[in-house]
Structure formats: C-alpha cells, structure tokens
Amino acid sequence: MNNRKGGEGDDANFISTPMPGKIVKILVNEGDVVKGGETVVIVSAMKMESEYKVVKDRRIKQVLVKEGDNIDGDQALILLEEIEEK
Numbered sequence: 001m002n003n004r005k006g007g008e009g010d011d012a013n014f015i016s017t018p019m020p021g022k023i024v025k026i027l028v029n030e031g032d033v034v035k036g037g038e039t040v041v042i043v044s045a046m047k048m049e050s051e052y053k054v055v056k057d058r059r060i061k062q063v064l065v066k067e068g069d070n071i072d073g074d075q076a077l078i079l080l081e082e083i084e085e086k
Helices: none
Strands: 002-005 014-016 021-026 039-045 048-053 058-063 076-082
Touching: 039 076
Parallel strands: 002 048
Antiparallel strands: 014 076, 021 039, 039 048, 058 076
C-alpha cells in the first residue's frame, strides 16, 4: 500500500486524492479526533490501494463519501477541523 497525505499541506482542512478511484475503507466517523499520521481512508486507483492520512491532529468534521463510492480526482472525501487548544 502507498502512504499518501491528503489535502494541501500541513494546514489542509480536507482529505482528497489526485486521481479517480474507489473508496475501499473509511476508518473514521464524524466527530472522531485523529492524530497526525493516522490513516483515515483507503482508496483504490489504478489497481493500487493508497492510504490517506492526516498530517496534524484533527477532528473529523464530515465524511462526504461511503465505502464503495466511485470518486473523481481532487474530490474532497473527508472534511477536517483543527482541534482547539485548551
């Protein structure tokens, strides 16, 4: 499996994939808090499965796809939000 970082840079507020594919597995639910480096979704594209990870600690704001969905390149898959410091 390839390891990929979603979104655009460290401050990304979404996970996306650069190419069309199919959602194999979603590993998070809305409201979950995930740590930087944690895989949130697995996508199959061009006969390969890629893991998409968050770069920094984030909260899952919204899951926009479901397992089995066919997706377009650069389509937002999961929306993220920063975790507020206390």
